Amino acid sequence: MSSTTENNNTKYTTENDQITSKSDEGNSNANKKETKFIVDADSIRRIQPLEYFRHFTDQKIRPNGRVFNRFRKTTLHLGSVTTADGSAVVRIGNTSVVCGIKAEVAEPNVNTPREGYLVPNVELSPMCSPNFKPGPPSELAQVLSETVNKLLKSSSVLSLESLCIEEGKAVWVLYCDVVCINYDGNILDASVYAVVSALSNVRLPKITYADGIVKATPDKTIELSLSRIPFSATFAIFNGEILADPDETEEVILEERITIICDEEGQLCSVLKSGGSSSTRETFSTCLELARNRYSVLSTIFKEASTSANTN
Amino acid sequence: MPVLISPAEREYIINGVDHNIRADGRGRLDYRQIVIETGLIPQASGSARCRLGEGTDVLVGVNVEVGQVDMEGDDEVIRERKSKRGRVICNVECSPIASQQFAGRGAEDFNNELTQTLDRVLNGPQGGLNLEKLCIIPGAECWVVNIDALILDYAGNLLDMVFITTRAALHNTKVPKTIITKTEDGLEFDFSDDMEDAERIEGWENVPIAVTLSKIGSRHIVDATPLEELTVDARLLVAVNKNGKICGVQKGGSGSIEPSLLNEMIQTGGTIGQHVIQKLDEQLEREEKETSKKIVRNESVGKLGFFAAI
Amino acid sequence: MDRRRIPGPEASVKPIIERADDEDTQHVAPLKTIDDIRQDGRSLDKIRKAWLAPGIITQANGSAYIEFQGTKVACAVYGPRATKISAFSGKGSLNCEIKFAPFSCQKRRSPQRDPQEKELSHLLFEALAPAVRLDLLPKSTIDVFVTILQNDGNGSCLAASITAASVALADAGIEMLDQVAACSACYIDDEIWIDCTLREEEHAQGSLVLSYMSSLNEITHMLQSGEISVSGTIRTIEQCTEACSKIYSIMGNCLLESVRRKLEKDNTLGGLNKKEG
Numbered sequence: 001m002s003s004t005t006e007n008n009n010t011k012y013t014t015e016n017d018q019i020t021s022k023s024d025e026g027n028s029n030a031n032k033k034e035t036k037f038i039v040d041a042d043s044i045r046r047i048q049p050l051e052y053f054r055h056f057t058d059q060k061i062r063p064n065g066r067v068f069n070r071f072r073k074t075t076l077h078l079g080s081v082t083t084a085d086g087s088a089v090v091r092i093g094n095t096s097v098v099c100g101i102k103a104e105v106a107e108p109n110v111n112t113p114r115e116g117y118l119v120p121n122v123e124l125s126p127m128c129s130p131n132f133k134p135g136p137p138s139e140l141a142q143v144l145s146e147t148v149n150k151l152l153k154s155s156s157v158l159s160l161e162s163l164c165i166e167e168g169k170a171v172w173v174l175y176c177d178v179v180c181i182n183y184d185g186n187i188l189d190a191s192v193y194a195v196v197s198a199l200s201n202v203r204l205p206k207i208t209y210a211d212g213i214v215k216a217t218p219d220k221t222i223e224l225s226l227s228r229i230p231f232s233a234t235f236a237i238f239n240g241e242i243l244a245d246p247d248e249t250e251e252v253i254l255e256e257r258i259t260i261i262c263d264e265e266g267q268l269c270s271v272l273k274s275g276g277s278s279s280t281r282e283t284f285s286t287c288l289e290l291a292r293n294r295y296s297v298l299s300t301i302f303k304e305a306s307t308s309a310n311t312n
Numbered sequence: 313m314p315v316l317i318s319p320a321e322r323e324y325i326i327n328g329v330d331h332n333i334r335a336d337g338r339g340r341l342d343y344r345q346i347v348i349e350t351g352l353i354p355q356a357s358g359s360a361r362c363r364l365g366e367g368t369d370v371l372v373g374v375n376v377e378v379g380q381v382d383m384e385g386d387d388e389v390i391r392e393r394k395s396k397r398g399r400v401i402c403n404v405e406c407s408p409i410a411s412q413q414f415a416g417r418g419a420e421d422f423n424n425e426l427t428q429t430l431d432r433v434l435n436g437p438q439g440g441l442n443l444e445k446l447c448i449i450p451g452a453e454c455w456v457v458n459i460d461a462l463i464l465d466y467a468g469n470l471l472d473m474v475f476i477t478t479r480a481a482l483h484n485t486k487v488p489k490t491i492i493t494k495t496e497d498g499l500e501f502d503f504s505d506d507m508e509d510a511e512r513i514e515g516w517e518n519v520p521i522a523v524t525l526s527k528i529g530s531r532h533i534v535d536a537t538p539l540e541e542l543t544v545d546a547r548l549l550v551a552v553n554k555n556g557k558i559c560g561v562q563k564g565g566s567g568s569i570e571p572s573l574l575n576e577m578i579q580t581g582g583t584i585g586q587h588v589i590q591k592l593d594e595q596l597e598r599e600e601k602e603t604s605k606k607i608v609r610n611e612s613v614g615k616l617g618f619f620a621a622i
Numbered sequence: 623m624d625r626r627r628i629p630g631p632e633a634s635v636k637p638i639i640e641r642a643d644d645e646d647t648q649h650v651a652p653l654k655t656i657d658d659i660r661q662d663g664r665s666l667d668k669i670r671k672a673w674l675a676p677g678i679i680t681q682a683n684g685s686a687y688i689e690f691q692g693t694k695v696a697c698a699v700y701g702p703r704a705t706k707i708s709a710f711s712g713k714g715s716l717n718c719e720i721k722f723a724p725f726s727c728q729k730r731r732s733p734q735r736d737p738q739e740k741e742l743s744h745l746l747f748e749a750l751a752p753a754v755r756l757d758l759l760p761k762s763t764i765d766v767f768v769t770i771l772q773n774d775g776n777g778s779c780l781a782a783s784i785t786a787a788s789v790a791l792a793d794a795g796i797e798m799l800d801q802v803a804a805c806s807a808c809y810i811d812d813e814i815w816i817d818c819t820l821r822e823e824e825h826a827q828g829s830l831v832l833s834y835m836s837s838l839n840e841i842t843h844m845l846q847s848g849e850i851s852v853s854g855t856i857r858t859i860e861q862c863t864e865a866c867s868k869i870y871s872i873m874g875n876c877l878l879e880s881v882r883r884k885l886e887k888d889n890t891l892g893g894l895n896k897k898e899g
Contacts, residue, residue: 081772082692084725094680098771100725106634119630123733125721127698127767129681134719134767137626137733149628173634177724177733179769181696182679207637216637248681390824421740428741437827438849546752548844558855561830561846566751568840571863575856582852 049253057241064247069290071233071245072186076193076301078201078309085174085220086202088305090194093247094184099194101176101202105214108164108171116163116171120148122178122191129183129248144188147272148178148195151261155269157228158199166209174202185247188259192232197302199224201309230269231298232261233291237276242286244294258284260291264299317542325543326529334540340533341584346476348595350484351603358485358513362477367467367537369410370474372459372481376488376513378448378503379456398446398454400439402431403461404474410466426461429562430474433520433551434459438559440518441482448490449499455487457513468537471549475522476592482519483596486510520551520559521589523581527569532577534584548577552585554593627733636729653810653822660815660822662691669805669817669865670778674785674876676793677884684794688786692774692819697786699794701764714759718746718766720783727773728820742780749784749804749833749843755797764796775820777806777829784833784843789873793880800835802842803869805862807832809850814858816865830858834866 045052045063056063066072072093081087084100108115122144126132137145152158163172176198178191203220236246236254246254256276261269268288273279325335332339344365353359358374381395404426406419413419433439446455459481461474488503488510525532526544536544545567551560561578563569569577654660664670670691679685682698689695705715720742722731746768754764768783784804791798808818808826815822823829828848834841841863846855 081694081725083727083772083774087725096678098723100723100771102725102730104634104730105637106631109631117630119628121627121724121733123723125767125769126700126719126765127682127696127721127769128679130700130703142626145628173631175630175724175730177730179723179771181769183681205637205639214635214637215640218639421744424737424740425744428737432847436848438847553849557849557851558846559849561844561855563841563844564748566748568752568835568838568842570840571859574841574844574859578855579852 053238053250053253057238057243062243062250064249068241069244071294071297072247074193074298074301076197076305078197078305079312084198085204086198086200088194088197088201090190090197092186092190092193092245094182095186095190095247096181097178097187097190097194098181099176099178099191099198101174101198103202103204104173104175105165105170105207106173108168112160113168114164114171115160117173118152118158118160118163118176119173120152120176120178120195121145122148122180122187124180124183124187128180132183140187144178144191147188148176148191151192151230151232151270152195155228155230155261155263157196157230158224158226162225165207165214169212170209170214172204174199183248185249185251186234186245189232189234189245192230192261193298196226196229196231197305200226200229200302200306228263228269229299229302230261230263231295231302232259232270233287233294234259235287235290237279237283240283242283242290244290258287260287262288262291262295264295266292266295315542317539321539322543325540329528329531329533329540334533336537338535340531341580343535343588346473346592348477348480348592348599350480350596350599357487357510358481358483360477360480360484362473362480364469364473364535365467367465368469368473369463369465370470370477371462371464372474372477373462374478374481374485375458375460376455376485377458378453381447381451381454383451395451396447397443398441399456400431400435400441400443400459401456402434402459403427404430404463405461406463406466410463414463426471426474429471429549430459430461430478432562433475433522433560434478438520438551438553438557440515440520440553440559441513442515445514446487448492448501452499453501457485466538468541469524469535472522472524472535475520475551476588479516479519479521479589479592480596482513482516485513485516487513517593518553518555520553521585521592522549522551522560523585523588524549525577525581527565527567527573527577530573532573532580534580548574548581550578550581550585552582552589554586554589556582556586558582624734634730653825662819666813666815667861667865669868670819672869672872674789674872676789676876676880682790682794684790684792684796686786686789686793688782688789690774690778690782690817692772693770693778693782694772695768695770695779695782695786697766697768697783697790699764699766699787699790699796701794701796702759702762703765705761705763707763710761712757712760714756714762714764716747716751716754716756716764716766718743718750718768718787720746720768720770722770722773722779726770742783745780745831745843745845746783746787749802750787750791752840752842753788753798753800753802753835754791755799758797764791766790773820775806775818775823777808777823777831778817778819780804780831780845781806781817781833785869785873789877792877800838800840801870801873802833802835803866803873804831804833804843805865805869806830807858807862807865809848809854809858812854814854814861816861830855830862832859832862832866834863834870836867836870 075091077089081100085103086101088099124132124141126134176195202224204222205216205220207216235258236243237256238254259272347363350360356373357376361371363369406414408415490501490503492501525548526536527546546565546569549562673689676686678687679698684699687696724731766787770779773779781804788802807830808815809828810826830846833843
């Protein structure tokens with residue numbers, strides 16, 4: 001015997017025989033009135049989240065209605081923050097982040113007199129989610145900042161020597177600050193997309209160095225030349241199934257994740273795998289394939305955004 | 313410092329204020345007695361200490377030192393202007409002596425609040441001081457006026473006292489004379505250590521003071537005691553200078569004020585402020601005369617300093 | 623040394639912007655024309671065009687995003703939630719925090735809170751507290767977080783934060799006495815300019831930020847700095863309350879729109895007939 005309950009547009013079948021009979025036994029001494037203990041979808045979701053999830057994945061769908069390899073709707077706007085030297089606003093589903101780049105001048109490190117600085121930083125403020133408390137950066141924020149930093153350095157997205165103004169005296173410092181407005185999962189993809197897009201949107205003034213003073217022209221025309229344009233794609237693994245772009249509710253219960261970052265030629269920039277058990281080679285190959293497809297989608301959006309930003 | 317007030321006490325105070333008789337017999341717009349003394353700290357460029365009634369005690373020390381000119385700003389015109397000015401840095405601290413709540417880091421937020429209020433009024437052209445005169449070498453060196461206020465005892469009406477004491481301390485402040493010489497490298501300056509050569513800081517008479525008007529019931533009072541402060545739902549701080557011009561207004565507290573009442577409070581604040589400045593100046597002048605008479609007669613100029621209640 | 627963030631160089635400065643000698647004062651546009659028209663085409667007493675959208679942050683109980691052309695502010699409200707304060711209080715507590723994004727101002731701001739932000743947070747609290755029914759929420763806390771994404775005038779940032787926070791509180795369903803609208807003004811050469819941009823503020827001799835509850839006709843907060851006569855202050859308060867009333871109607875319309883949209887969405891999902899209006 002099973003009963004079906006409808007809750008928020010999702011049909012959910014449960015077998016609650018055993019639960020009913022147990023409560024009946026207990027109530028034998030109490031009033032003889034029959035009390036049906038109905039377990040609805042929402043309760044199952046809280047008590048047994050993985051079970052609940054499995055019921056959906058068995059039907060090849062996720063609780064939020066997406067199929068496995070579908071990424072959420074992604075939008076990109078460049079140059080909306082005029083106080084920043086370059087900016088990008090990224091929305092992946094409900095997750096939205098703003099990256100602003102400020103360019104300042106500093107003395108280079110003594111060991112690397114011709115290299116500028118690229119300083120990324122991801123801020124997860126208490127505004128974007130009830131899970132973040134005010135105070136110093138949480139572990140997640142620190143991990144994200146470090147991941148973006150490593151990506152930019154190891155993939156040589158931007159040559160630091162191109163940021164040199166005067167060897168040993170003055171170099172550009174690009175502070176890339178990512179502020180999360182709404183946290184609904186997959187913040188890594190959004191941050192990487194935002195930082196790389198914002199870097200392409202940076203416009204610097206012509207700069208001259210004389211007698212220890214750095215002077216700039218009022219108009220900003222110089223673009224940065226990026227050697228590579230990496231974008232990332234994150235997947236969650238559940239029961240051998242690959243779920244693309246996990247949102248916040250999925251992130252909480254699915255610990256196993258793979259992130260693949262590739263560039264415009266389909267070359268790998270970075271692979272990150274965390275949590276869960278080991279994954280098979282096939283899983284990786286599928287993820288790489290999906291990541292390359294995702295790249296072309298993101299690349300189209302990026303090109304459109306760039307052209308509309310340049311025409312404005 | 314009382315933290316709780318009973319409904320009966322609250323009623324008593326509100327009714328009293330309504331009938332223009334407060335708990336200590338004052339009218340709504342009466343101040344408690346203010347005792348001022350200046351020049352008590354010989355190593356500071358200027359200092360003053362004020363005591364209000366039998367409670368609030370504020371000590372202000374002013375130190376003038378050489379510093380860098382502040383050249384922040386995108387607009388070239390603004391930067392030009394700033395490069396020819398001195399600077400004022402304010403700091404207010406509540407000593408744990410005043411109240412147990414101020415021990416450790418308890419007073420941090422409160423200090424920040426008071427400092428920002430003082431800074432907002434004194435930093436800028438409305439602050440009264442002639443900042444151009446404090447510039448030594450345009451674009452490089454200037455005099456930095458460090459105003460440090462220390463709250464030694466708390467019995468209500470803190471900010472008013474801080475401002476009055478600051479004004480008295482600035483009256484007492486002397487800036488060393490600077491001698492600018494032209495050398496091949498540019499301009500160089502030197503200042504004499506002799507205190508006789510020091511000049512009184514210019515513009516002290518234009519420094520504003522603050523009047524805090526507290527709204528109790530439908531009336532407003534001046535100079536609230538700690539118990540009265542607990543019944544207040546909205547406060548208005550009005551900074552006024554000698555000429556009756558408003559140099560700053562800040563509303564505090566968690567209640568709201570009707571616009572016509574707000575206008576009335578600002579006007580009252582303006583009139584009372586001018587009156588207080590007048591009385592304060594008279595007192596400062598009297599004190600100075602006394603001091604110079606004593607010096608002439610070769611008597612020791614003993615400051616009462618940490619005196620008992622007078 | 624902040625060990626939790628990626629370290630940059632010890633110190634960095636903005637390059638000094640220098641115009642070529644022949645450009646001179648011709649290219650430095652005046653703040654207003656002879657007819658009292660400002661650089662962006664407004665008259666002295668007009669506020670900038672406002673764009674207001676509630677409900678943009680899905681994770682929060684209530685949220686709002688506001689744009690006054692150059693000033694962009696996002697606000698999220700969480701609450702009422704259980705308070706961490708162990709002492710019993712018959713009234714709820716309102717915790718406000720304002721943060722400038724590092725890229726929001728002309729010079730990059732440190733991600734750590736500085737005294738100016740602490741003060742603005744306190745001012746935001748003072749502006750909202752008279753309007754929120756905290757007495758209905760004992761042992762609870764309401765958290766208001768504001769992030770300023772772009773700063774085009776310090777006064778307008780504070781005013782926009784207060785306005786956005788008020789809309790976000792309404793979006794969260796927290797009971798209030800009235801909506802709080804806020805507006806800023808500056809004194810430039812003895813004239814009152816409403817809602818100034820950063821450039822206009824730099825030339826101002828004083829400024830004023832006013833928060834006003836339109837239906838109750840009460841001022842919840844006022845902050846004025848700079849030297850001005852008593853009559854000047856009173857005139858500015860009048861002009862600001864008028865501007866606040868305009869902002870108030872914009873806030874009301876936006877909230878109604880958002881409720882209408884929510885109702886339509888719910889109706890469509892439930893399969894019921896579409897409601898009129």
